[in-house]
Amino acid sequence: MRLAHRVDMSPLxxxxxxxxxxxxxxxxxxxxxxxxxxxxxxxxxxTFISELDRGVPNVPxxxxxxxxxxxxxxxxxxxxxxxxxxxxxxxxxxxxxxxxAKAKGMSIYSSSAIPLHAGEVxxxxxxxxxxxxxxxxxxxxxxxxxxxxFDGIELHGANGYLIDQFTQDACNRRGDIYGGSIENRSxxxxxxxxxxxRLSQWSTYNGMRMRDPVPQFSDLIGRLSELGIAYLHLIGxxxxxxxxxxxxxxxxxxxxxxYDLWKGPLLVGGGFTAESARQLVDVEFPDKNIVVMxxxx
Numbered sequence: 098m099r100l101a102h103r104v105d106m107s108p109l110x111x112x113x114x115x116x117x118x119x120x121x122x123x124x125x126x127x128x129x130x131x132x133x134x135x136x137x138x139x140x141x142x143x144t145f146i147s148e149l150d151r152g153v154p155n156v157p158x159x160x161x162x163x164x165x166x167x168x169x170x171x172x173x174x175x176x177x178x179x180x181x182x183x184x185x186x187x188x189x190x191x192x193x194x195x196x197x198a199k200a201k202g203m204s205i206y207s208s209s210a211i212p213l214h215a216g217e218v219x220x221x222x223x224x225x226x227x228x229x230x231x232x233x234x235x236x237x238x239x240x241x242x243x244x245x246x247f248d249g250i251e252l253h254g255a256n257g258y259l260i261d262q263f264t265q266d267a268c269n270r271r272g273d274i275y276g277g278s279i280e281n282r283s284x285x286x287x288x289x290x291x292x293x294x295r296l297s298q299w300s301t302y303n304g305m306r307m308r309d310p311v312p313q314f315s316d317l318i319g320r321l322s323e324l325g326i327a328y329l330h331l332i333g334x335x336x337x338x339x340x341x342x343x344x345x346x347x348x349x350x351x352x353x354x355x356y357d358l359w360k361g362p363l364l365v366g367g368g369f370t371a372e373s374a375r376q377l378v379d380v381e382f383p384d385k386n387i388v389v390m391x392x393x394x
Contacts, residue, residue, distance in 0.1 A: 098181050101136025103378055107366045107392035108140040108185045118145060118158035120167040125174040135179030143187030143253055146238035152193025159241045168245030184242040185251040186235055190259030191220050208262045208269040228275060249327055255297035283317040295330040311354050318358045329359050333367030356385060366390030
């Protein structure tokens with residue numbers, strides 16, 4: 098994909114979706130408006146990968162034929178504009194809404210049985226067999242996204258959701274091959290050319306933020322770099338989850354360590370203005386292949 102400019106769209110959970118997790122017709126208009134300049138890249142809102150991996154009402158899914166067909170209507174509208182869209186695959190894990198999960202008969206699970214909020218009922222730690230099931234569900238959802246006409250998929254590895262819950266020791270206290278060390282917490286394998294991943298090493302959203310995230314995320318980014326994936330999508334310290342950060346980022350809360358490690362395309366979001374975006378791509382890192390992502394603004 099050859100992009101026409103360096104301003105593209107962040108994933109935004111908008112909720113114009115049926116109770117069966119099917120995108121509604123208004124989504125075609127919504128996305129085609131944002132694709133109106135040919136050569137624009139859009140990242141879809143978080144999309145559930147299976148019936149058992151939901152966690153929020155009125156969020157789209159990509160695990161049955163009705164959802165795939167609704168997705169195809171959206172991607173067709175974007176492609177008619179000459180633009181592109183990746184489908185973000187999302188599993189909330191312990192970030193699921195408790196009332197919704199209870200109403201649907203679903204348990205709350207994570208990498209370790211550490212509740213998100215003090216005083217909550219303890220959640221369930223995934224077994225190694227169940228983790229393999231989550232991997233298989235991601236693989237099938239990626240195939241379904243291709244069938245729906247998406248140009249690729251983005252793994253939601255940010256904001257304290259399931260992948261992030263495995264990456265960071267703020268939540269992952271496992272003693273098996275999926276925890277206990279930097280290397281084990283980085284265990285992951287995805288198909289390369291049509292897959293990206295979003296990370297948020299500085300965010301405190303959903304109980305995240307390691308004491309020093311740089312070693313962990315340096316290891317993870319190095320491993321992802323070897324896979325040759327489509328892009329690395331980073332969130333700066335100016336944003337935390339769905340909100341702008343309440344305080345300005347500290348001098349050490351920089352993404353430079355990641356820029357130094359990553360040689361491919363970079364998507365960077367988090368509280369940018371037009372001027373700070375210009376400064377990033379033209380002045381600070383003119384030799385880097387950076388696209389600045391905008392959402393709420």
